[in-house]
Amino acid sequence: MKIDRRSFLSFVIGGAAGTALTPLPWKLTDDLSIWSQNWPWTPVPEGGEVTYVNSTCTLCPGGCGITVRKVEERVVKIEGMAGHPVNDGGICPLGLAGPQLLYGPYRVRTPLKRVGQRGQHQWAPISWEAALDEVTGKLTELRTKNEPQGLACITGDGRGTVYHLLARFLTAYGTPNLISAASAADTQGQALGRLTGIEGPVGHDLENSTYVLSFGAGLLEGWGTPARVFKANSARVDHGGKLIQVEARLSNTAAKADKWLPITPGSEADLALGLAAVIVSESLYKTDLIDDQNNGWDAFKAMLAETYNPEKVSGRTGLDKSIIVALAREFAKAEKPLAVCGRGRGQTPGSLAEALAVASLNALVGSIGRAGGLWTVAPETDTGWPEVETDAVATTAMAKGRIDGAAAQSPDRLHRFAPAVIEAKPYPLQMLLVVEANPYYGLADSQSVKTAWEKIPYIVSMSSFMDETAQNADLVLPLHTYLERYEDVAGSAGFTRPYIGLVRPAAKPQCDSLHPGDVILKLAKALGDSVAAAFAWDDYDTCLEETLGDKWQVLKEQGYWVDENFQPPGSDGAFKTASGRLDFAAVAAKNEPVALQGEEGAFPLVLIPYDSMRLAGNAIESPPFLAKTVENTVLKGHESFVEINPKTAQKLGVGEGARAELATPRGKAVVRVHLYDGIRPDVVAIARNLGHTGNGQYKFLAGKGVNANTLIAPVEDPVSGLDAAWGIRAKISRI
Amino acid sequence: MKQEQGYKKFGMVIDLDKCTGCGACMVACMAENNVPFKQDETDKRLSITWMRVYKLTNGKPYPDTDICYLPRPCQHCEGHDGHSPCVSVCPATATDYDMATGIVSQIYTRCFGCRYCMAACPYHARYFNWWDPVWPDGMEKSLNPNVSVRTRGVVEKCSFCYHRYQLAREKAFVEERRDIEEGEYQTACTQACPSAAITFGDLNDPSHAVYELKKNPNAFRLLERLGTNTKIYYVSSREWVRRSGDNYLKHEPTGKVH
Numbered sequence: 001m002k003i004d005r006r007s008f009l010s011f012v013i014g015g016a017a018g019t020a021l022t023p024l025p026w027k028l029t030d031d032l033s034i035w036s037q038n039w040p041w042t043p044v045p046e047g048g049e050v051t052y053v054n055s056t057c058t059l060c061p062g063g064c065g066i067t068v069r070k071v072e073e074r075v076v077k078i079e080g081m082a083g084h085p086v087n088d089g090g091i092c093p094l095g096l097a098g099p100q101l102l103y104g105p106y107r108v109r110t111p112l113k114r115v116g117q118r119g120q121h122q123w124a125p126i127s128w129e130a131a132l133d134e135v136t137g138k139l140t141e142l143r144t145k146n147e148p149q150g151l152a153c154i155t156g157d158g159r160g161t162v163y164h165l166l167a168r169f170l171t172a173y174g175t176p177n178l179i180s181a182a183s184a185a186d187t188q189g190q191a192l193g194r195l196t197g198i199e200g201p202v203g204h205d206l207e208n209s210t211y212v213l214s215f216g217a218g219l220l221e222g223w224g225t226p227a228r229v230f231k232a233n234s235a236r237v238d239h240g241g242k243l244i245q246v247e248a249r250l251s252n253t254a255a256k257a258d259k260w261l262p263i264t265p266g267s268e269a270d271l272a273l274g275l276a277a278v279i280v281s282e283s284l285y286k287t288d289l290i291d292d293q294n295n296g297w298d299a300f301k302a303m304l305a306e307t308y309n310p311e312k313v314s315g316r317t318g319l320d321k322s323i324i325v326a327l328a329r330e331f332a333k334a335e336k337p338l339a340v341c342g343r344g345r346g347q348t349p350g351s352l353a354e355a356l357a358v359a360s361l362n363a364l365v366g367s368i369g370r371a372g373g374l375w376t377v378a379p380e381t382d383t384g385w386p387e388v389e390t391d392a393v394a395t396t397a398m399a400k401g402r403i404d405g406a407a408a409q410s411p412d413r414l415h416r417f418a419p420a421v422i423e424a425k426p427y428p429l430q431m432l433l434v435v436e437a438n439p440y441y442g443l444a445d446s447q448s449v450k451t452a453w454e455k456i457p458y459i460v461s462m463s464s465f466m467d468e469t470a471q472n473a474d475l476v477l478p479l480h481t482y483l484e485r486y487e488d489v490a491g492s493a494g495f496t497r498p499y500i501g502l503v504r505p506a507a508k509p510q511c512d513s514l515h516p517g518d519v520i521l522k523l524a525k526a527l528g529d530s531v532a533a534a535f536a537w538d539d540y541d542t543c544l545e546e547t548l549g550d551k552w553q554v555l556k557e558q559g560y561w562v563d564e565n566f567q568p569p570g571s572d573g574a575f576k577t578a579s580g581r582l583d584f585a586a587v588a589a590k591n592e593p594v595a596l597q598g599e600e601g602a603f604p605l606v607l608i609p610y611d612s613m614r615l616a617g618n619a620i621e622s623p624p625f626l627a628k629t630v631e632n633t634v635l636k637g638h639e640s641f642v643e644i645n646p647k648t649a650q651k652l653g654v655g656e657g658a659r660a661e662l663a664t665p666r667g668k669a670v671v672r673v674h675l676y677d678g679i680r681p682d683v684v685a686i687a688r689n690l691g692h693t694g695n696g697q698y699k700f701l702a703g704k705g706v707n708a709n710t711l712i713a714p715v716e717d718p719v720s721g722l723d724a725a726w727g728i729r730a731k732i733s734r735i
Numbered sequence: 736m737k738q739e740q741g742y743k744k745f746g747m748v749i750d751l752d753k754c755t756g757c758g759a760c761m762v763a764c765m766a767e768n769n770v771p772f773k774q775d776e777t778d779k780r781l782s783i784t785w786m787r788v789y790k791l792t793n794g795k796p797y798p799d800t801d802i803c804y805l806p807r808p809c810q811h812c813e814g815h816d817g818h819s820p821c822v823s824v825c826p827a828t829a830t831d832y833d834m835a836t837g838i839v840s841q842i843y844t845r846c847f848g849c850r851y852c853m854a855a856c857p858y859h860a861r862y863f864n865w866w867d868p869v870w871p872d873g874m875e876k877s878l879n880p881n882v883s884v885r886t887r888g889v890v891e892k893c894s895f896c897y898h899r900y901q902l903a904r905e906k907a908f909v910e911e912r913r914d915i916e917e918g919e920y921q922t923a924c925t926q927a928c929p930s931a932a933i934t935f936g937d938l939n940d941p942s943h944a945v946y947e948l949k950k951n952p953n954a955f956r957l958l959e960r961l962g963t964n965t966k967i968y969y970v971s972s973r974e975w976v977r978r979s980g981d982n983y984l985k986h987e988p989t990g991k992v993h
Contacts, residue, residue: 033847037886045878074876090929093762099877220755230929234753255802613757624772625765629758636777677800699774
């Protein structure tokens with residue numbers, strides 16, 4: 001048969017038409033799609049019985065109640081616990097991403113001993129026995145040399161039985177160097193304490209306040225307990241309460257406020273005292289709580305009249321005089337006014353002068369100890385444990401003073417850690433134990449932290465995750481996460497009543513990890529003698545149950561304990577001052593807010609690191625779900641953005657997305673520019689909690705962006721002795 | 736098919752005066768619905784977020800600048816008589832409008848990835864799986880068995896947590912009740928929102944909170960004039976926010992069209 005052009009075309013066209021009419025191609029496409037949707041590597045989650053475990057979240061100092069949803073043994077979801085006194089069903093994005101921390105590949109699976117150089121991430125897995133033997137050996141060596149004070153311990157949480165066990169262990173061992181990070185809550189506690197004579201964490205009754213005047217507090221950026229503060233904010237919207245935000249940048253809080261006052265950054269204390277001056281001069285203050293018979297009050301009044309009259313304050317803050325006077329009147333005449341401070345999330349302590357100025361505003365309008373106001377919530381610090389009996393070595397060493405220079409009752413000064421180690425004063429540090437903290441990443445002035453690190457001969461990190469500190473340690477001891485253990489959370493940040501939340505295991509330990517309390521008990525036993533004698537318990541769970549005593553039953557049943565009979569100190573009008581009334585002497589003393597580091601000529605801008613709900617702080621690195629919510633104007637690829645005003649950008653000749661060099665007196669970084677109208681032209685802002693370098697090969701957030709701590713440095717407050725830096729002078733140049 | 740009386744029409748009223756842009760709704764949605772994640776999620780065109788929170792700005796220079804956040808789930812358009820933009824273009828009937836609930840479904844095993852629906856959706860609420868999702872070793876343990884895991888080559892989107900509706904109905908059936916209570920069926924984002932900015936319920940049922948809330952004079956829907964007839968109502972006391980809900984010309988007043 002001859003195949004001519006005609007028959008060839010008929011065959012091809014006929015064949016094509018025929019194939020199209022049969023179901024064959026469609027069936028094949030369908031089969032292909034079904035087949036390709038059933039790849040064996042696509043997981044099919046197994047079903048099973050659904051159960052719920054009520055527990056407490058420990059990812060921030062809030063201590064929210066959580067309900068963990070389980071399918072058989074698997075934790076599949078975390079939700080806010082309905083009816084909980086702190087958060088009543090609410091939950092923040094970090095809390096929701098909790099299961100990713102439990103099951104993440106960035107967990108430390110077994111004790112690890114460093115084999116390569118520090119920081120190179122080369123490890124040899126060892127047994128717990130070998131790991132504890134090694135630590136015990138090093139600890140014994142120091143004690144034999146009569147130098148137990150050469151050990152320092154940095155811990156993330158300064159509350160609860162784990163902290164008390166750690167403190168007891170270190171006392172028995174013979175070192176005063178247990179250091180936890182101070183925060184804005186400490187400064188606020190000190191400030192209020194100077195007026196009322198009662199020191200301790202401060203509770204803010206935001207739920208009942210009708211007028212909140214915030215001096216830079218990031219109420220919607222993670223301040224206090226986010227889930228609780230957010231709820232209070234929504235209640236305010238419903239009831240028509242007011243929120244005034246004083247801040248250099250239009251933060252989420254400022255955007256939700258009724259009024260945004262972008263004053264000159266650093267003049268917050270001036271504004272607060274300027275308002276106080278108007279309130280006093282117009283006699284708008286409530287007299288019943290104020291001790292107006294002593295010198296403090298007269299000095300305070302004189303200071304206001306002289307230094308803080310509206311003209312002078314207007315000059316310093318950049319606010320119009322009429323706005324200051326109107327704001328003061330509105331605040332004083334509000335039904336339940338409340339002034340708050342603590343910049344951003346309140347992670348850094350901040351200036352005491354500022355906190356005192358804000359506290360005095362509250363004092364003037366009678367908000368201390370009254371519904372809708374604020375008061376001191378004394379934490380439960382008494383464990384009921386017998387006094388530690390120290391041996392001669394420990395007693396001598398304990399008397400040698402702390403390396404951070406903090407006195408017995410004052411908050412720890414973690415910002416002094418790096419300089420003290422570098423200068424080896426008052427004595428050289430020989431061993432560092434880090435318990436659930438990440439100072440290598442989280443301390444300001446990263447360069448000096450790095451230098452200090454090199455001076456420490458031996459570093460042990462007790463951590464659930466391979467964070468920067470663990471990665472730069474000599475030995476890593478893996479811990480249970482909060483979803484795998486029992487613990488008590490003593491107090492909720494900014495909550496108005498004494499509170500304890502119970503952390504309960506929702507899952508079996510996923511790694512060869514231990515409870516931090518059990519590690520301490522094991523170490524104490526291994527050290528023997530007086531150290532072992534200080535601990536009567538076999539394991540942590542027994543210790544917890546015994547310590548909580550009659551609260552244990554309540555905690556086991558409902559998951560939390562709240563002091564129902566709590567009366568706010570001062571609610572009866574009596575404070576613990578000499579006269580029983582509020583004493584203004586401390587506010588009248590010369591309290592200068594600390595100056596920014598850097599010279600204005602060389603660094604014309606002010607760099608302010610800002611907090612965001614979409615990036616986890618403290619020792620926690622944002623889990624993948626949380627990192628996914630970060631906007632592409634904050635982080636894009638591996639680059640951080642800084643926010644600057646379009647006017648400033650024009651002057652510098654940089655446009656949206658342009659790369660630029662950001663320089664401060666402490667460091668430099670290449671960043672990209674995001675033009676933002678909601679920022680003062682003299683300010684540049686950068687997101688905190690980026691630029692992580694830990695976690696080995698899992699780069700969900702590691703290696704992305706700039707760590708703000710490489711650009712800033714602590715500035716010590718002369719009165720409180722805490723870190724008061726909230727920014728630093730900076731310069732942006734085109735590259 | 737006309738929607739008959741007695742049928743449900745689930746929808747949301749989102750109070751933008753309360754929304755703080757914290758992102759809890761986004762994370763709650765990801766955790767509930769097994770949404771995948773990659774090492775780099777900063778290219779937002781490729782980042783799957785059934786619920787996405789947009790940041791709006793009034794465009795005014797300092798110090799008159801203002802910003803507002805707007806959470807955007809699938810708008811579950813009804814169009815007229817269930818002719819949603821995506822449903823009418825799907826060649827595989829992989830997405831459909833359920834007259835009994837008002838929910839626009841997405842059936843992954845039917846979808847063959849033509850992405851016509853994505854082009855048709857005016858809200859960018861649909862996402863395509865360009866890659867097979869990967870859960871690093873161990874992380875697959877937190878997957879929710881009530882929602883199927885998607886694969887490469889299919890489109891996915893917000894389902895109003897339909898599996899929660901099914902569970903609630905099953906429970907009611909076992910307890911010999913004809914209907915479910917308002918609180919029994921709530922989406923994951925609604926439940927999680929710490930500001931209680933999202934209210935979810937049956938827009939047809941006068942006993943549900945959304946029924947009254949949607950009548951707020953400050954309520955608006957996105958791109959209302961397209962006739963998509965969506966089921967997400969937004970409430971804002973700020974005029975510029977309401978105005979950004981549609982492409983208004985300068986002389987046009989903001990307000991309801993239908």
